Amino acid sequence: MSRHIVAPVQDIPPGSRKLVTVKGRPIAIFNIGGEYFGLLNRCPHQGGSLCEGRLTGLLESSRPGEYRYTRQGEILRCPWHGWEFDIRTGQSYCDPERIRTRAYAVNVEPGRLVVEGPYVAETVAVSVEQDYVVVDM
Template identity: 50%
Template structure:
């Protein structure tokens, strides 16, 4: 139940791609329930954010996937979190693919992030309802987005 006493809505599940459709370090734009969502493959883990940069609306799925660059001293640079940030293709703003937070202004600027899971195709055909059964075979893994 929610705070208003209404039953809590289960997230809708949407198959958006096969795992092999999004190469490591790459992204895919999907349209789900009227939203443009960028799905990224970060070392085999799939992360999803709203595709629109809050600065001026650029497509984030067209941005470069980059590491976090940190420096404790002048001239000393440390790279970490390889492939976990996307850089806006228009003005270079960087967003954390896990949280959607901006590295330019993390307290105020962010993009919406979404939960993503990889599931066996066989699991996707299971459900609480029954109807006539037809034999099918599924041998691919699919990327599933929950809204």
Template identity: 60%
Template structure:
């Protein structure tokens, strides 16, 4: 599988998200408490942008009148019709057996690993002389 550098860790703060383009596909990258997750930016229901959706948590009920709120900021709600998806897995909470958003694996890598590729750019000596930038070629 091909790998794509989409952002610096500092570009996506905790609790934030960033819409990126990966080979012509819109992908939204989420930062949940320092962990990064990526989902296709299309709700499988009718294609709404999940990047524009509200981040929420999970409400579970054990009995009538009892509920528990957990996983704050880990569920994204489609802005068009309110369908909810687990950011960690892409699983739907509307129809978990049939629906899910495509998830992409995310890794964090040191800049030197990413920047040092198999290609080498030609470099030139640069100096500043009397307020002029001079390149030696």
């Protein structure tokens, strides 16, 4: 598994979101009360941008006439057709057995640890043969 630095913490304050691209994949990063979550920015229904979706909660009931509003800000609604997803897991509330959007682990790490690595530099051998420069891949 590879790790990618996507933003300084101050760029995604609590209650906000940021769309980033990692290895060509659009990923929506959400900060919910200081916890960070990442979801593929494509609704599996018809490709709507989940980063533009509304964060809501979950309305639950144990019996008729009794309702509880829970998980405030943890349910993401697609802006196109209203499909709902658990921001923690990507699980769909429209068809939980079959549909989900890809969830990515997101962590906050101190800058000093990020600077230390470990990093592996990709190198490519280069040689000069007569008048040609050749790159070995």
